[in-house]
Amino acid sequence: MSLRQFEYALAVAEEGSVTAAAEALRVAQPSVSQQIRGLERDLGVELFSRTPTGLVPTVAGRAFLRDAEIAVNAARRARATARAGSEELAGELVVAVQMGLGTRQLPGALSALRRRFPRLEVTVFEEPNPTELERLARGGVIDLALMAGPCDEGLYDGHHLGDEEFVVVLAAGHPQLAVDRVALRDLEREPWVRFDPASALDGVLVDVLRENGLAPTTVARVSQTATAVRWAAHGLGVTFVPASAVPPGHEHLVRPVSPAVSQPVVAAVRPGAGPAETALLEFLRQETWYRFAQSWVAPPSTASSAPVV
Template sequence: ALAALRRRYPRLEVTVFEEQSSAELDRLCGKGVLDLALMAACERTPADAHRLGEEEFVVVLGDGCAQLAADRVELRDLGGEPWVRFDRDSALDGVLLSVLRKNDLAPVTAARVSQTATAVRWAAHGLGVTLVPASAVPQGYEHLVRPASPAVFQPVIAVLRQEAGPAETALLELLREENWSESRSPSASGSASLSAVS
């Protein structure tokens, strides 16, 4: 979507803030620097938000893990595993905690990170398992990714600033063209579950 936007507006400069905490997102909103935000649904989702679809979350396992032999990872089989988690105030950590609680699992935290790519790398090196949006898996780690069972999907929500300009409106339309509802390929990259474009 950003590549298509850039072709349409070749002089446009885009700044992406990835995986911001709620407090940081509020600060950026207060400064008026956010033109469009992509996020999962939450209790504070604005009434004028645009639902784009859903994205699948996947489990990332360490190289050599026996569970890589399966097509899907049973979440209940991860009891007692250490987890690479996200900052306490991040949307991703909220998703992870919710999934673990729904599957009667207590998280054993091995480490906390702020970026999905770091979580994937650390899980790949055996620090613990992690759960990330399929589109956030960096190239080269696809072989360590498995869909979860039961499947984990989260809505993808876009919020435009009031009085959005033509570039922001065009980006929203390009994002709507993405096929969010299909299971996304773990080799896809460049999407964040909480990001903002300025």
């Protein structure tokens, strides 16, 4: 068995066919078919079943692919570390972000990283569901993650970057814009623009309103914080997001709430991290993170709703 066979099997699982996998890998289709057949012969099991919609991993295939993904990612990191010189770091860095965190801070840190290591390829994705973020981390897919801590110190080292206060977003002309801090009880009759029920952001909102004796009336659910802010700004309803997630030009429509709500922002980095992860962590530390008075009140499920990786 070889890493190339692992990569081919992972591509087939992702694309759903040998033809699409070959195109994604930029190799000939017979090469992919041959490698998959050889891998199945070595393993003594069938990795994929043919269905009307394409190739689907078998039970044995799913178990194999989980470990294959870990092996491929470990090899990728080993190659990047081996190639690391003063300015010659190459390879791929995978960064995952719990949706809504670091929206303003991460781009600056990544730009600084690319200037230091211009040959480094960086892949970043937002993940609203903390359970999925945990799965990716345990699968060895993620090199660095931004999350509302804590993290499992056995797999990742957690570094507290700062605290992110949540703010309510109101439409222009809303009477609560006249105050410096909005009392949550004064939002009792407001409709809400919310997020996916499985997302950490929606979990924070539900817990905060429940703690204050409020039951939200939902008018819409969206998948991005910027969309929620814009819809609230147009008067569809109010929404509740981390302060750094507010797009430029909408700052005059946000207010912190009372009692205050904050979350710690934690960078989870693999122990023994390479130069790319270490450099990105340092750039993230240099960014401005929102720190407020220590009287903030975190929602009771903040820790449980955050991914533990």
